[in-house]
Amino acid sequence: MKRELLKYSIFAVCVLLAPLAFLDSYLLNVLVFVGIHTMLAVALNLLLGYAGQISLGHAAFFGLGAYLSGVLTTTYGWNPWFTMLVAAIVVGGLAFMIGFPILKLKGHYLAMATLGLGIIIFIVFNEWVEVTSGPSGFSGIPNLQLGQLIFDSDLKNYYLVWCFVLGCVLLSVNLANSRIGRALRAIHDAEVAARVVGVNARLLKVQIFALSAMISAIAGSLYAHVMTFIAPPSFGFNISVELLTMVVIGGLGSIYGSFLGALLLTLLPEFLRFMHDYDIVFYGGLLMVMTIFMPGGLVQGIPDLFRKLVGLRKGKGDSHA
């Protein structure tokens, strides 16, 4: 437990001090999005890495949060913080209700069902033009405000978003090391065995699905207020796949791995601007290579690789590896 606390403290200090290194630079803006992606990846990882349930529709929950916040604050003048809470509860409730039938499905069927759900919601964003403004996007969303402090610069947004990320990471790390986390891992490894020893697998899966959707919705609200403009392509199937890639690259079941995955996949396209159209090929290739050669993600794969290299250099070349 002490190690977890140490890890978390180091992470938190790094996060809080990072702007000192990149003050007033474009990178700070990118880091705001790294934060939002980290929240989403951690949320998906709770479901995928811990409970072993895949979702290819998480971008839709992200989008629902963004659109609820955007539309209710802009069109109807609701208080943004209150709306964020409402969005989280509404999306969480929706996921909870749909969770019961959808999480009865397993493996490939679950993947397809969540994918279908994501696409239906995406179609609604596009077609319900009176409310969402359709494909041209919804603009004029106000920035968040705390007393006199208006979150309108990159630096302020950085601290806003990363405070949420730190909260979300703390929650997830705690959850993972609690009774619930162990029960989830039991479901992951052998659902029937878990049920036999008294884990209410069905309810637990639905609860974690709802929690994951809630975190995604909050990330969506933050995104809407930071960007002040939202459009359907930010919440489509490709984004769901991108989130999946982040989780897989970082390592299933590793919270800090999800951060690493989010960091990598958000920064890389910025540095590889010349790759513009190639990024989709890159994601596809990366997903395949990682699944084949590093099924544990970077968090496990890099130490393994290191150990192997050291082993080779010593000339031991352990035969069973």
Next chain:
Amino acid sequence: MELGTQLLQYLLSGLSTGAIYALIGIGFSIIYNATGIINFAQGEFVMLGGMLTLFLLSVLQLPLWIAIPLAVLLAALVGLLFERLAIRPLRKASPISLVIITIGGAILIRGLAMLIWGKDTHSLPSFTGDEPIMLAGATLLPQHLWIFGITVVLIGLNKWFFSHTISGKAMRACSYNPRAAGLVGIDVRRMVLLSFVISAAMGALAGIIVAPLTMTAYDVGIMLGLKGFCAAIIGGMSSGLSTVIGGLVLGVLESLGAGLISSGYKDAIAFVILLLILFLRPQGLFGKPESERV
């Protein structure tokens, strides 16, 4: 147009898209039955069919009757490579890794298609002209007839292959019990490979015959693939007639929905049906429930 003719028109166009969904759905089922994998890259083979034919026609200037079989062959080759490079290295993997690897493969194929052929939407010439045929007030294009004809032939061939050839029977044996099939001397890995090749070829052909009607682009595979999967789910993942019926039902419902309710929500219809069937009758409309062994 009066309502009766209108309905007939929707029915005809629904049946022709439904036939395409059925072919794609059978492709899903063949792989699923041989391996237990839902191949998320199935739609990309459909896209490859259309785009490869277009490439062979316009760049290499081949005549249509050479370009089509060649495109099907090339797509089958991609299917073969896909199985060898992505699926085989992972044979004992968890369903989640298999989902992820086929999604990765789908994105890779789609991305490469975009790099090679660009983002534009293209149309393929109809096989035999565009002179419409009038049928009780509704119009039918010659291409519709090609779609119906080729679908019927393919389904017949499929049926013949699985019940009258050694390879087909061996593949069926693998789908019932791969271990027992291996024990009686069937090369299970080869059957898995064969299932990918056949599905890729069928998907590609579906993509070719539909391209003159609906246009083709690097990203048509996602939607077509998902609709095909929906057809297969309605049919209970069988590679026979029930998936065909599933495809036709889906096609007709979609075309009626687009015509009578809203064309914008047309694509949502398939997914609502997909979710309803998965929730209420996961064994398909015609199947019997299976009990799961643990």
